[in-house]
Amino acid sequence: xxxGSKTLSITxxxxxxxxxxxxxxxxxxxxxxxxxxxxxxxxxxxxGDWKGALVGAAAGAALGWATAKLLEYNSTxxxxxxxxxxxxxxSERVASPLVKVRKGSxxxxxxxxxxxxxVVTDYSVMLPQGMTDADVNESWVLKKDGKVLxxxxxxxxxxxxxxxxxxxxxxxxxxxQPGTYVVEHKVQTGTSYDTDESVFVIxxx
Amino acid sequence: xxxxWRSAAVVAALLVxxxxxxxxxxxxxxxxxxxxTALRINQEWPQHPSNHELSRYIQSLGxxxxxxxxxxxxxxxxxxxxxxHSPYAxxxxxxxxxxxxxxxxxxxxxxxxxxxxxxxxxxxxxxHFCEPELPAGGRYDPSVIRRDSVGTLVQVIDPKKEVEADQxxxxxxxEAGFDPRAMLEVAKRLSVHSSSDLGQPENWxxxxxxxxxxxxxxxxxxxxxxxxxxxxxxxxxxx
Numbered sequence: 373x374x375x376g377s378k379t380l381s382i383t384x385x386x387x388x389x390x391x392x393x394x395x396x397x398x399x400x401x402x403x404x405x406x407x408x409x410x411x412x413x414x415x416x417x418x419x420g421d422w423k424g425a426l427v428g429a430a431a432g433a434a435l436g437w438a439t440a441k442l443l444e445y446n447s448t449x450x451x452x453x454x455x456x457x458x459x460x461x462x463s464e465r466v467a468s469p470l471v472k473v474r475k476g477s478x479x480x481x482x483x484x485x486x487x488x489x490x491v492v493t494d495y496s497v498m499l500p501q502g503m504t505d506a507d508v509n510e511s512w513v514l515k516k517d518g519k520v521l522x523x524x525x526x527x528x529x530x531x532x533x534x535x536x537x538x539x540x541x542x543x544x545x546x547x548x549q550p551g552t553y554v555v556e557h558k559v560q561t562g563t564s565y566d567t568d569e570s571v572f573v574i575x576x577x
Numbered sequence: 578x579x580x581x582w583r584s585a586a587v588v589a590a591l592l593v594x595x596x597x598x599x600x601x602x603x604x605x606x607x608x609x610x611x612x613x614t615a616l617r618i619n620q621e622w623p624q625h626p627s628n629h630e631l632s633r634y635i636q637s638l639g640x641x642x643x644x645x646x647x648x649x650x651x652x653x654x655x656x657x658x659x660x661x662h663s664p665y666a667x668x669x670x671x672x673x674x675x676x677x678x679x680x681x682x683x684x685x686x687x688x689x690x691x692x693x694x695x696x697x698x699x700x701x702x703x704x705h706f707c708e709p710e711l712p713a714g715g716r717y718d719p720s721v722i723r724r725d726s727v728g729t730l731v732q733v734i735d736p737k738k739e740v741e742a743d744q745x746x747x748x749x750x751x752e753a754g755f756d757p758r759a760m761l762e763v764a765k766r767l768s769v770h771s772s773s774d775l776g777q778p779e780n781w782x783x784x785x786x787x788x789x790x791x792x793x794x795x796x797x798x799x800x801x802x803x804x805x806x807x808x809x810x811x812x813x814x815x816x
Contacts, residue, residue: 460620464729472623498621498729563662563679566623 440514440522443488444541447510447527451535456496469506469561470498474535476557476568482575486546489572492539493557499533506531506561510538513556516549531561550576604707611670611706614730615655618675622728623660625678631813632658634805635676635694642691643672643698645752652701656694667727668697670706681813683766687802688759691750696760699745705738740785747789756800761786 456462473495483489491512499506508531512524524542538559551574558567618624625632639656643649652672659675664683666676674697684690700706743760750757764783802810 461617462621462729463617464731466621466729467727470621470623470728472621564623565660565662567660 440524440545441543442524442540443543445527445539447529447536447538449532449534450494450537451496453499453533456498456533456535460496462498465501466498467500468564469500469503470564471508471559471561471566472496472498473557473559473566473568476555476570478555478570478572480572482573483544484577485544485548485550485574488541488543489555490539490541491555491557491570492537493559493568494535494537495559495566496535497531497533497561504532508536509558509560511558511560512540512542513558514542515554515556516551521553544574548574550574607670607706611673614669615671615673617729618657618669622675625658625660627657629658631678631681631809632656634809638687638691639674639694639698642695642749642753643701645749646702648702649698654698665727666693666697667730667732668700668706669730670701672701674698674701678813681810684763684810686759686800687806688750688755688800689763690806691753691755692746692757692760692763695746695749695753695755696742698749699742700738702745703738703741705742736781740782743782743786744789747786747793754800758790761790 451459473493475492475494477492477494479490479492493510493512497506497508508529510527510529513520514522514524524540527538527540529538553572553574555570555572556567557570558565560566627633627636635656635658636654640654643652643654654672654674656674656676659677661677662679662682663677664679666674666680668674674694676693676697680690680693684693743764746760747757750760761783764786
């Protein structure tokens with residue numbers, strides 16, 4: 373841990389202890405609502421994903437795409453909860469589970485149609501006191517020119533707090549058009565979700 | 578007259594003369610505290626990038642509401658959209674306001690979304706972030722003040738200040754051309770859902786808003802949602 377991040381952690385901690393009154397005037401309002409309607413919101417979100425998947429499949433089919441195939445999936449914890457807290461200056465426990473994508477990447481940067489692309493999502497899971505793990509959904513969506521081509525089946529996993537890397541190898545259809553493709557990396561736990569994007573290029577044959 | 582009612586009435590009366598509390602912008606203590614908190618939120622919370630269409634819309638709507646009053650024009654409003662399907666919002670001072678994108682799914686029209694933002698703006702305009710950290714005596718009265726958590730932030734919820742922020746919000750909504758009754762609708766629906774004090778049938782916030790609406794010429798009708806709001810709400814609902 374660098375001296376800089378140590379200083380930040382201490383400052384934030386002090387700020388929390390002293391700053392309650394300041395934060396306090398925030399919002400009873402929606403803050404208090406959050407827990408009560410979380411279940412309904414999650415349900416709607418799941419419904420949305422399902423609908424999105426259908427739309428995505430239709431758009432992909434229209435563009436001559438077969439479903440991009442998930443060839444391999446694995447995941448590993450890359451940072452402990454303490455590591456994450458030190459690196460990102462997290463001084464207090466969260467009230468409900470939070471996820472934050474630190475980086476989404478795709479490799480190689482340039483491929484040919486019919487090749488594989490490896491997509492990696494590095495993310496943090498933050499858990500409330502007393503909670504040992506949380507249900508997490510990891511997903512990837514392939515897009516080109518703003519249109520959804522294919523959605524890789526979601527991975528439903530249990531995660532302890534800390535940093536995780538989800539790695540998937542995806543087979544790109546042999547009829548894929550040359551150009552720049554965007555991978556949307558998405559992670560969700562409860563109502564908290566985060567996304568990042570990475571790109572790869574399919575070069576002409 | 579019930580004590581709670583009396584307080585609410587006093588607050589409402591004071592508000593008429595009280596706009597301009599933050600005419601010189603955020604105070605020094607507020608600035609340093611809110612900067613630290615904003616940094617922390619950036620590290621911990623997933624957010625939509627500032628150039629995302631949702632962020633740009635919220636920033637534009639929030640600024641429009643924030644700049645309605647002369648005192649609000651001195652504040653550098655910074656609205657951020659959190660990635661969370663739960664509907665909530667909070668402010669941390671110095672013009673920083675955070676809204677979860679779940680608020681889009683929760684609201685039924687643009688006036689309701691404006692009401693949520695206006696409430697947060699109300700806290701800022703009322704100078705709530707510039708007050709001493711602890712009241713005289715060094716502690717909060719637990720029978721009145723509630724502590725709650727959002728993310729890793731601790732909120733100390735003072736019903737009087739919530740009512741005060743609502744009252745500011747009513748004025749902002751009216752001046753901005755939104756339906757002020759949206760504030761009441763949002764508060765009522767929250768009270769149905771909430772397990773907090775708001776869940777009680779007679780909570781002061783709803784009553785104070787009703788009282789203010791009754792005594793003012795606030796009623797507007799036929800207000801249309803903007804095309805941008807409709808488009809974004811549809812997009813959020815699809816995800």
